[in-house]
Amino acid sequence: MSSDPWKDLASSLTRLHDVYYADHVKMVTGPDFWTADSPAAVESAQEPYAQVWGAAPTRDATMNVMLPVAAALDHLAALATLLTSPATVYAPFTVARSAIDIAVQVWYALEPGIGARERAVRHVNSRLRSLCVGGAHLFRSCGIPVPRRHGGHVPSPVLGGTSCD
Template sequence: MSSDPWKDLASSLQRLPAAYYAQHALHVDVGSIHAPGSPAALECEEEPYAGVWGETPTRDATTDLMLPVTAALDHLSALSTLLTTSGIIYAPLTVARTVLEISVQVWYRLEPGLSPEERAIRNVNVRLKSLWEQSQVPIPGASEESKIRLVSRRRMDEIVLGARRQNLTVHGRSDGRRPPWVGAELKGTGALASECVSSESPALGRMFWRLYSATTHGQAHGLMMSLTPVASGSGAPEIPGIGVGMVELSARDAAIQCAGAPLACLAMLERLFAHLGWDETELRKAKIGLLHTWDRISQLPPVSGP
Protein backbone atom coordinates (compact mmCIF):
# COMPACT_ATOMS: atom_id res chain seq x y z
CA MET A 1 0.00 0.00 0.00
CA SER A 2 1.34 3.42 -0.99
CA SER A 3 0.30 6.94 -0.02
CA ASP A 4 -1.25 7.39 -3.47
CA PRO A 5 -4.73 5.79 -3.78
CA TRP A 6 -4.66 6.14 -7.57
CA LYS A 7 -1.48 4.06 -7.82
CA ASP A 8 -2.94 1.51 -5.42
CA LEU A 9 -6.06 1.09 -7.57
CA ALA A 10 -3.99 0.83 -10.74
CA SER A 11 -1.46 -1.66 -9.40
CA SER A 12 -4.20 -3.89 -7.98
CA LEU A 13 -5.69 -4.17 -11.48
CA GLN A 14 -2.35 -5.15 -13.03
CA ARG A 15 -2.11 -8.22 -10.80
CA LEU A 16 -4.94 -9.93 -12.70
CA PRO A 17 -3.25 -9.89 -16.14
CA ALA A 18 0.04 -10.89 -14.46
CA ALA A 19 -1.57 -13.97 -12.89
CA TYR A 20 -3.17 -14.95 -16.21
CA TYR A 21 -0.14 -14.49 -18.45
CA ALA A 22 2.14 -16.39 -16.06
CA GLN A 23 -0.08 -19.48 -16.26
CA HIS A 24 -0.71 -19.04 -19.98
CA ALA A 25 3.02 -18.99 -20.73
CA LEU A 26 3.61 -22.02 -18.52
CA HIS A 27 1.02 -24.16 -20.31
CA VAL A 28 1.89 -22.97 -23.81
CA ASP A 29 5.48 -23.98 -23.12
CA VAL A 30 4.40 -27.57 -22.38
CA GLY A 31 2.24 -27.71 -25.50
CA SER A 32 -1.29 -27.62 -24.09
CA ILE A 33 -3.43 -24.73 -22.91
CA HIS A 34 -5.23 -26.93 -20.38
CA ALA A 35 -3.89 -29.21 -17.65
CA PRO A 36 -4.35 -32.99 -17.81
CA GLY A 37 -7.54 -34.08 -16.05
CA SER A 38 -9.06 -30.58 -16.10
CA PRO A 39 -12.69 -30.05 -17.15
CA ALA A 40 -11.44 -28.67 -20.47
CA ALA A 41 -9.21 -31.71 -21.07
CA LEU A 42 -12.04 -34.13 -20.30
CA GLU A 43 -14.43 -32.25 -22.59
CA CYS A 44 -11.91 -32.31 -25.43
CA GLU A 45 -11.90 -36.12 -25.30
CA GLU A 46 -15.44 -35.95 -26.70
CA GLU A 47 -16.30 -34.37 -30.02
CA PRO A 48 -20.01 -35.10 -30.52
CA TYR A 49 -20.27 -32.55 -33.32
CA ALA A 50 -17.02 -33.37 -35.13
CA GLY A 51 -17.46 -32.65 -38.82
CA VAL A 52 -20.59 -30.59 -38.20
CA TRP A 53 -18.88 -27.33 -37.24
CA GLY A 54 -15.27 -28.13 -38.03
CA GLU A 55 -13.23 -31.08 -36.83
CA THR A 56 -12.96 -30.10 -33.15
CA PRO A 57 -15.92 -27.88 -32.14
CA THR A 58 -15.68 -28.84 -28.45
CA ARG A 59 -11.97 -27.99 -28.30
CA ASP A 60 -12.69 -24.81 -30.26
CA ALA A 61 -15.19 -23.77 -27.58
CA THR A 62 -12.23 -23.43 -25.20
CA THR A 63 -9.51 -22.15 -27.52
CA ASP A 64 -11.85 -19.51 -28.99
CA LEU A 65 -12.00 -17.92 -25.54
CA MET A 66 -8.36 -16.90 -25.52
CA LEU A 67 -8.83 -13.89 -27.80
CA PRO A 68 -11.68 -12.24 -25.84
CA VAL A 69 -9.87 -12.98 -22.57
CA THR A 70 -6.84 -11.16 -23.97
CA ALA A 71 -9.06 -8.27 -25.05
CA ALA A 72 -10.65 -7.98 -21.60
CA LEU A 73 -7.25 -7.95 -19.89
CA ASP A 74 -5.90 -5.45 -22.42
CA HIS A 75 -8.73 -3.06 -21.55
CA LEU A 76 -8.23 -3.70 -17.83
CA SER A 77 -4.60 -2.62 -18.27
CA ALA A 78 -5.83 0.47 -20.13
CA LEU A 79 -8.15 1.24 -17.23
CA SER A 80 -5.17 0.97 -14.91
CA THR A 81 -3.29 3.53 -17.03
CA LEU A 82 -6.25 5.91 -17.11
CA LEU A 83 -6.53 5.84 -13.32
CA THR A 84 -3.05 7.30 -13.04
CA THR A 85 -3.56 9.90 -15.79
CA SER A 86 -4.50 13.34 -14.48
CA GLY A 87 -7.46 15.27 -15.84
CA ILE A 88 -9.40 12.19 -17.01
CA ILE A 89 -13.08 12.06 -16.01
CA TYR A 90 -15.26 10.00 -18.34
CA ALA A 91 -12.84 7.67 -20.13
CA PRO A 92 -12.41 5.20 -17.21
CA LEU A 93 -16.13 4.41 -17.30
CA THR A 94 -16.19 3.78 -21.04
CA VAL A 95 -13.19 1.45 -20.77
CA ALA A 96 -14.75 -0.22 -17.72
CA ARG A 97 -17.81 -0.95 -19.87
CA THR A 98 -15.69 -2.86 -22.37
CA VAL A 99 -14.01 -4.88 -19.63
CA LEU A 100 -17.38 -5.76 -18.12
CA GLU A 101 -19.04 -6.64 -21.42
CA ILE A 102 -16.30 -8.96 -22.63
CA SER A 103 -15.79 -10.54 -19.21
CA VAL A 104 -19.41 -11.47 -18.56
CA GLN A 105 -19.75 -13.05 -22.00
CA VAL A 106 -16.66 -15.21 -21.47
CA TRP A 107 -17.85 -16.02 -17.93
CA TYR A 108 -21.14 -17.25 -19.42
CA ARG A 109 -19.39 -19.46 -21.97
CA LEU A 110 -17.32 -20.99 -19.14
CA GLU A 111 -20.33 -22.03 -17.06
CA PRO A 112 -19.34 -25.13 -15.04
CA GLY A 113 -21.19 -28.36 -15.63
CA LEU A 114 -22.09 -27.83 -19.28
CA SER A 115 -21.94 -30.91 -21.48
CA PRO A 116 -19.52 -30.87 -24.43
CA GLU A 117 -22.59 -30.48 -26.67
CA GLU A 118 -23.89 -27.47 -24.75
CA ARG A 119 -20.53 -25.72 -24.70
CA ALA A 120 -20.02 -26.28 -28.41
CA ILE A 121 -23.50 -24.88 -29.15
CA ARG A 122 -22.84 -21.75 -27.08
CA ASN A 123 -19.62 -21.19 -28.97
CA VAL A 124 -21.39 -21.68 -32.30
CA ASN A 125 -24.00 -19.09 -31.28
CA VAL A 126 -21.21 -16.62 -30.52
CA ARG A 127 -19.80 -17.28 -34.00
CA LEU A 128 -23.24 -16.80 -35.58
CA LYS A 129 -23.65 -13.47 -33.83
CA SER A 130 -20.22 -12.30 -34.97
CA LEU A 131 -20.81 -13.43 -38.55
CA TRP A 132 -24.22 -11.73 -38.63
CA GLU A 133 -22.79 -8.45 -37.31
CA GLN A 134 -19.98 -8.68 -39.88
CA SER A 135 -22.58 -9.12 -42.61
CA GLN A 136 -24.22 -5.85 -41.52
CA VAL A 137 -21.09 -3.73 -41.90
CA PRO A 138 -21.51 -1.34 -44.86
CA ILE A 139 -18.60 -1.35 -47.29
CA PRO A 140 -18.02 2.13 -48.80
CA GLY A 141 -18.02 1.99 -52.58
CA ALA A 142 -19.06 -1.67 -52.70
CA SER A 143 -22.28 -3.22 -53.92
CA GLU A 144 -24.94 -4.26 -51.41
CA GLU A 145 -23.96 -7.89 -51.80
CA SER A 146 -20.29 -7.41 -51.11
CA LYS A 147 -17.90 -10.35 -50.94
CA ILE A 148 -17.57 -10.04 -47.16
CA ARG A 149 -21.33 -10.13 -46.69
CA LEU A 150 -21.73 -13.10 -48.98
CA VAL A 151 -18.99 -15.06 -47.22
CA SER A 152 -20.46 -14.24 -43.79
CA ARG A 153 -23.96 -15.34 -44.82
CA ARG A 154 -22.67 -18.49 -46.49
CA ARG A 155 -20.80 -19.45 -43.31
CA MET A 156 -23.92 -18.81 -41.22
CA ASP A 157 -25.96 -20.98 -43.57
CA GLU A 158 -23.40 -23.78 -43.21
CA ILE A 159 -23.59 -23.63 -39.42
CA VAL A 160 -27.40 -23.60 -39.47
CA LEU A 161 -27.54 -26.50 -41.93
CA GLY A 162 -25.21 -28.54 -39.74
CA ALA A 163 -27.43 -27.88 -36.72
CA ARG A 164 -30.56 -28.95 -38.57
CA ARG A 165 -28.89 -32.17 -39.69
CA GLN A 166 -28.31 -32.91 -36.00
CA ASN A 167 -32.01 -32.25 -35.31
CA LEU A 168 -31.16 -29.17 -33.27
CA THR A 169 -33.64 -26.31 -33.06
CA VAL A 170 -32.61 -23.30 -35.13
CA HIS A 171 -34.12 -19.83 -34.77
CA GLY A 172 -33.90 -16.99 -37.29
CA ARG A 173 -32.14 -16.63 -40.64
CA SER A 174 -28.75 -15.44 -41.82
CA ASP A 175 -30.42 -12.59 -43.72
CA GLY A 176 -32.84 -11.69 -40.93
CA ARG A 177 -33.00 -8.63 -38.72
CA ARG A 178 -31.18 -10.40 -35.90
CA PRO A 179 -28.61 -13.18 -35.74
CA PRO A 180 -29.78 -16.78 -36.06
CA TRP A 181 -29.09 -19.07 -33.11
CA VAL A 182 -29.14 -22.74 -32.19
CA GLY A 183 -31.01 -23.99 -29.12
CA ALA A 184 -31.08 -21.48 -26.27
CA GLU A 185 -30.43 -17.85 -27.20
CA LEU A 186 -27.35 -16.14 -25.78
CA LYS A 187 -28.05 -13.98 -22.74
CA GLY A 188 -27.59 -10.22 -22.96
CA THR A 189 -24.90 -8.29 -21.11
CA GLY A 190 -27.27 -6.71 -18.58
CA ALA A 191 -28.67 -10.07 -17.47
CA LEU A 192 -25.22 -11.64 -17.30
CA ALA A 193 -23.79 -8.70 -15.33
CA SER A 194 -26.47 -9.26 -12.70
CA GLU A 195 -25.31 -12.86 -12.28
CA CYS A 196 -21.57 -12.34 -12.66
CA VAL A 197 -20.51 -9.23 -10.73
CA SER A 198 -21.90 -10.11 -7.30
CA SER A 199 -23.75 -13.27 -6.35
CA GLU A 200 -25.11 -11.59 -3.20
CA SER A 201 -26.29 -8.35 -4.87
CA PRO A 202 -27.58 -9.15 -8.39
CA ALA A 203 -28.75 -5.57 -8.97
CA LEU A 204 -25.17 -4.36 -8.61
CA GLY A 205 -23.99 -5.75 -11.94
CA ARG A 206 -26.91 -4.30 -13.87
CA MET A 207 -26.35 -0.94 -12.17
CA PHE A 208 -22.73 -0.87 -13.32
CA TRP A 209 -23.74 -1.86 -16.86
CA ARG A 210 -26.33 0.91 -17.10
CA LEU A 211 -23.97 3.48 -15.60
CA TYR A 212 -21.19 2.62 -18.03
CA SER A 213 -23.54 2.50 -21.01
CA ALA A 214 -25.07 5.88 -20.17
CA THR A 215 -21.63 7.49 -20.04
CA THR A 216 -20.41 5.75 -23.18
CA HIS A 217 -23.49 6.86 -25.13
CA GLY A 218 -23.28 10.44 -23.87
CA GLN A 219 -26.60 10.26 -22.04
CA ALA A 220 -27.28 13.06 -19.61
CA HIS A 221 -27.85 10.94 -16.51
CA GLY A 222 -24.42 9.37 -17.00
CA LEU A 223 -22.53 12.56 -17.80
CA MET A 224 -24.18 14.61 -15.05
CA MET A 225 -22.57 12.48 -12.35
CA SER A 226 -19.35 14.37 -12.97
CA LEU A 227 -20.93 17.83 -12.73
CA THR A 228 -21.57 19.99 -9.72
CA PRO A 229 -23.54 23.24 -9.21
CA VAL A 230 -21.40 26.38 -9.38
CA ALA A 231 -22.38 29.40 -7.28
CA SER A 232 -22.68 32.65 -9.21
CA GLY A 233 -19.54 34.76 -8.94
CA SER A 234 -17.57 31.98 -7.27
CA GLY A 235 -14.91 32.00 -9.97
CA ALA A 236 -15.13 28.21 -10.33
CA PRO A 237 -14.95 26.77 -13.87
CA GLU A 238 -18.43 26.73 -15.37
CA ILE A 239 -19.98 25.22 -18.48
CA PRO A 240 -21.59 28.26 -20.18
CA GLY A 241 -25.33 28.50 -19.96
CA ILE A 242 -26.13 25.69 -17.53
CA GLY A 243 -24.59 26.86 -14.27
CA VAL A 244 -22.61 23.74 -13.54
CA GLY A 245 -18.93 22.92 -13.65
CA MET A 246 -16.78 19.85 -14.08
CA VAL A 247 -15.46 18.15 -11.00
CA GLU A 248 -12.23 16.19 -10.90
CA LEU A 249 -12.85 12.49 -10.43
CA SER A 250 -11.62 11.48 -6.98
CA ALA A 251 -9.97 8.15 -6.21
CA ARG A 252 -12.97 7.25 -4.06
CA ASP A 253 -15.37 8.05 -6.92
CA ALA A 254 -13.29 5.91 -9.27
CA ALA A 255 -13.22 3.01 -6.84
CA ILE A 256 -17.01 3.13 -6.50
CA GLN A 257 -17.91 3.73 -10.13
CA CYS A 258 -15.35 1.53 -11.88
CA ALA A 259 -15.55 -1.48 -9.56
CA GLY A 260 -17.81 -3.45 -11.89
CA ALA A 261 -14.95 -3.95 -14.35
CA PRO A 262 -12.43 -5.72 -12.06
CA LEU A 263 -15.20 -7.72 -10.36
CA ALA A 264 -16.43 -9.07 -13.70
CA CYS A 265 -12.89 -9.71 -14.94
CA LEU A 266 -12.03 -11.56 -11.73
CA ALA A 267 -15.14 -13.74 -12.05
CA MET A 268 -14.16 -14.55 -15.63
CA LEU A 269 -10.62 -15.52 -14.66
CA GLU A 270 -11.76 -17.69 -11.76
CA ARG A 271 -13.95 -19.72 -14.10
CA LEU A 272 -11.23 -19.87 -16.73
CA PHE A 273 -8.56 -21.10 -14.32
CA ALA A 274 -10.92 -23.75 -12.94
CA HIS A 275 -11.93 -24.89 -16.43
CA LEU A 276 -8.34 -25.17 -17.65
CA GLY A 277 -7.02 -26.69 -14.42
CA TRP A 278 -4.52 -23.90 -13.88
CA ASP A 279 -2.79 -23.20 -10.55
CA GLU A 280 -4.89 -20.51 -8.85
CA THR A 281 -2.37 -19.48 -6.18
CA GLU A 282 -1.36 -16.14 -7.73
CA LEU A 283 -4.91 -15.39 -8.87
CA ARG A 284 -6.15 -15.81 -5.28
CA LYS A 285 -3.45 -13.44 -4.05
CA ALA A 286 -4.43 -10.93 -6.73
CA LYS A 287 -8.09 -11.25 -5.73
CA ILE A 288 -7.41 -10.61 -2.05
CA GLY A 289 -5.26 -7.58 -2.83
CA LEU A 290 -7.75 -6.16 -5.33
CA LEU A 291 -10.81 -6.50 -3.10
CA HIS A 292 -8.97 -5.11 -0.08
CA THR A 293 -7.64 -2.12 -2.03
CA TRP A 294 -10.92 -1.17 -3.69
CA ASP A 295 -12.91 -1.63 -0.46
CA ARG A 296 -10.44 0.57 1.44
CA ILE A 297 -10.43 3.39 -1.11
CA SER A 298 -14.16 3.31 -1.82
CA GLN A 299 -14.88 3.54 1.93
CA LEU A 300 -18.00 1.45 1.40
CA PRO A 301 -19.02 -1.71 3.25
CA PRO A 302 -17.21 -4.67 1.64
CA VAL A 303 -19.02 -6.08 -1.39
CA SER A 304 -18.82 -9.80 -2.02
CA GLY A 305 -17.14 -10.47 -5.31
CA PRO A 306 -17.82 -13.42 -7.54
Protein backbone atom coordinates (compact mmCIF):
# COMPACT_ATOMS: atom_id res chain seq x y z
CA MET A 1 0.00 0.00 0.00
CA SER A 2 1.33 3.41 -0.95
CA SER A 3 1.17 6.62 1.03
CA ASP A 4 -1.42 7.98 -1.45
CA PRO A 5 -4.91 6.59 -0.62
CA TRP A 6 -6.41 7.98 -3.85
CA LYS A 7 -3.81 6.16 -5.90
CA ASP A 8 -4.53 2.98 -3.92
CA LEU A 9 -8.26 3.34 -4.59
CA ALA A 10 -7.59 3.96 -8.29
CA SER A 11 -5.41 0.85 -8.44
CA SER A 12 -8.13 -1.24 -6.75
CA LEU A 13 -10.78 0.05 -9.16
CA THR A 14 -8.56 -0.78 -12.12
CA ARG A 15 -8.02 -4.34 -10.86
CA LEU A 16 -11.76 -4.73 -10.23
CA HIS A 17 -12.53 -3.50 -13.73
CA ASP A 18 -9.93 -5.74 -15.37
CA VAL A 19 -11.07 -8.93 -13.62
CA TYR A 20 -14.80 -8.43 -14.10
CA TYR A 21 -14.54 -6.99 -17.59
CA ALA A 22 -12.49 -9.97 -18.79
CA ASP A 23 -15.17 -12.33 -17.40
CA HIS A 24 -17.92 -10.18 -18.89
CA VAL A 25 -16.37 -10.27 -22.38
CA LYS A 26 -15.85 -14.06 -22.17
CA MET A 27 -19.46 -14.54 -21.11
CA VAL A 28 -20.96 -12.36 -23.82
CA THR A 29 -18.74 -13.59 -26.66
CA GLY A 30 -18.34 -17.22 -25.61
CA PRO A 31 -20.33 -20.19 -26.89
CA ASP A 32 -22.41 -20.40 -23.72
CA PHE A 33 -23.58 -17.33 -21.86
CA TRP A 34 -23.80 -19.11 -18.52
CA THR A 35 -22.41 -22.20 -16.87
CA ALA A 36 -24.95 -25.01 -16.99
CA ASP A 37 -25.67 -24.98 -13.25
CA SER A 38 -25.89 -21.19 -12.79
CA PRO A 39 -29.20 -19.68 -11.63
CA ALA A 40 -29.48 -17.82 -14.95
CA ALA A 41 -29.08 -21.05 -16.96
CA VAL A 42 -31.58 -22.94 -14.81
CA GLU A 43 -34.18 -20.15 -15.02
CA SER A 44 -33.66 -19.72 -18.76
CA ALA A 45 -33.94 -23.43 -19.45
CA GLN A 46 -37.25 -23.64 -17.62
CA GLU A 47 -38.58 -20.30 -18.96
CA PRO A 48 -41.88 -20.60 -17.09
CA TYR A 49 -43.28 -17.33 -18.44
CA ALA A 50 -42.55 -17.83 -22.14
CA GLN A 51 -45.32 -16.46 -24.36
CA VAL A 52 -46.99 -14.81 -21.35
CA TRP A 53 -44.73 -11.72 -21.17
CA GLY A 54 -42.68 -12.31 -24.32
CA ALA A 55 -40.80 -15.12 -26.00
CA ALA A 56 -38.26 -15.57 -23.18
CA PRO A 57 -38.74 -12.94 -20.45
CA THR A 58 -36.61 -14.70 -17.85
CA ARG A 59 -33.65 -14.97 -20.22
CA ASP A 60 -34.25 -11.44 -21.46
CA ALA A 61 -34.26 -10.09 -17.90
CA THR A 62 -30.82 -11.55 -17.31
CA MET A 63 -29.42 -10.56 -20.69
CA ASN A 64 -30.81 -7.04 -20.41
CA VAL A 65 -28.23 -6.14 -17.74
CA MET A 66 -25.16 -7.00 -19.84
CA LEU A 67 -24.82 -3.50 -21.29
CA PRO A 68 -25.36 -1.75 -17.92
CA VAL A 69 -22.73 -4.03 -16.34
CA ALA A 70 -20.25 -3.05 -19.07
CA ALA A 71 -21.18 0.63 -18.57
CA ALA A 72 -20.64 0.42 -14.80
CA LEU A 73 -17.25 -1.24 -15.35
CA ASP A 74 -16.34 1.46 -17.86
CA HIS A 75 -17.28 4.16 -15.33
CA LEU A 76 -15.10 2.49 -12.68
CA ALA A 77 -12.14 2.51 -15.07
CA ALA A 78 -12.77 6.19 -15.81
CA LEU A 79 -13.03 6.91 -12.09
CA ALA A 80 -9.64 5.27 -11.53
CA THR A 81 -8.13 7.59 -14.11
CA LEU A 82 -9.83 10.66 -12.65
CA LEU A 83 -8.72 9.87 -9.09
CA THR A 84 -5.08 10.11 -10.11
CA SER A 85 -5.49 13.23 -12.24
CA PRO A 86 -4.47 16.49 -10.56
CA ALA A 87 -6.66 18.48 -12.98
CA THR A 88 -10.04 17.19 -11.76
CA VAL A 89 -12.10 18.19 -8.75
CA TYR A 90 -15.76 17.40 -9.41
CA ALA A 91 -15.62 14.83 -12.20
CA PRO A 92 -14.80 11.87 -9.92
CA PHE A 93 -17.98 12.51 -7.94
CA THR A 94 -20.24 12.56 -11.00
CA VAL A 95 -18.60 9.48 -12.54
CA ALA A 96 -18.80 7.60 -9.22
CA ARG A 97 -22.46 8.51 -8.86
CA SER A 98 -23.17 7.29 -12.39
CA ALA A 99 -21.43 3.98 -11.67
CA ILE A 100 -23.48 3.57 -8.49
CA ASP A 101 -26.75 4.45 -10.25
CA ILE A 102 -26.06 1.87 -12.95
CA ALA A 103 -25.04 -0.79 -10.41
CA VAL A 104 -28.25 -0.22 -8.43
CA GLN A 105 -30.33 -0.86 -11.56
CA VAL A 106 -28.43 -4.09 -12.20
CA TRP A 107 -28.87 -5.18 -8.58
CA TYR A 108 -32.61 -4.46 -8.74
CA ALA A 109 -32.95 -6.53 -11.92
CA LEU A 110 -30.92 -9.49 -10.63
CA GLU A 111 -31.47 -9.26 -6.89
CA PRO A 112 -30.63 -12.63 -5.33
CA GLY A 113 -33.59 -14.55 -3.99
CA ILE A 114 -36.36 -12.82 -5.96
CA GLY A 115 -36.96 -15.78 -8.25
CA ALA A 116 -37.64 -16.09 -11.96
CA ARG A 117 -41.16 -14.68 -11.78
CA GLU A 118 -40.22 -11.43 -10.02
CA ARG A 119 -37.15 -11.05 -12.25
CA ALA A 120 -39.38 -11.35 -15.35
CA VAL A 121 -41.96 -8.97 -13.85
CA ARG A 122 -39.31 -6.34 -13.12
CA HIS A 123 -37.92 -6.68 -16.64
CA VAL A 124 -41.30 -6.42 -18.38
CA ASN A 125 -42.37 -3.44 -16.23
CA SER A 126 -39.08 -1.69 -16.95
CA ARG A 127 -39.64 -2.15 -20.68
CA LEU A 128 -43.21 -0.85 -20.42
CA ARG A 129 -42.03 2.27 -18.55
CA SER A 130 -39.33 2.80 -21.16
CA LEU A 131 -41.85 2.50 -23.99
CA CYS A 132 -44.19 4.99 -22.31
CA VAL A 133 -41.45 7.55 -21.75
CA GLY A 134 -39.93 7.02 -25.20
CA GLY A 135 -43.32 7.30 -26.89
CA ALA A 136 -44.12 10.53 -25.05
CA HIS A 137 -40.76 12.02 -26.07
CA LEU A 138 -41.35 11.00 -29.68
CA PHE A 139 -44.78 12.64 -29.77
CA ARG A 140 -43.47 15.83 -28.14
CA SER A 141 -40.46 16.06 -30.48
CA CYS A 142 -42.84 15.85 -33.47
CA GLY A 143 -45.10 18.54 -32.02
CA ILE A 144 -47.95 16.09 -31.49
CA PRO A 145 -49.95 16.17 -28.26
CA VAL A 146 -49.21 13.13 -26.15
CA PRO A 147 -52.29 10.91 -26.24
CA ARG A 148 -53.54 9.52 -22.95
CA ARG A 149 -54.50 6.35 -24.73
CA HIS A 150 -52.73 5.21 -27.86
CA GLY A 151 -55.08 3.09 -29.94
CA GLY A 152 -57.49 2.96 -27.02
CA HIS A 153 -55.00 1.14 -24.80
CA VAL A 154 -52.37 2.26 -22.33
CA PRO A 155 -50.01 -0.56 -21.39
CA SER A 156 -50.89 -1.80 -17.93
CA PRO A 157 -48.06 -2.65 -15.59
CA VAL A 158 -47.46 -6.30 -14.90
CA LEU A 159 -48.27 -7.33 -11.33
CA GLY A 160 -48.15 -3.98 -9.57
CA GLY A 161 -45.59 -2.06 -11.61
CA THR A 162 -45.69 1.68 -12.21
CA SER A 163 -48.46 2.87 -14.53
CA CYS A 164 -47.76 4.90 -17.66
CA ASP A 165 -50.58 7.37 -16.89
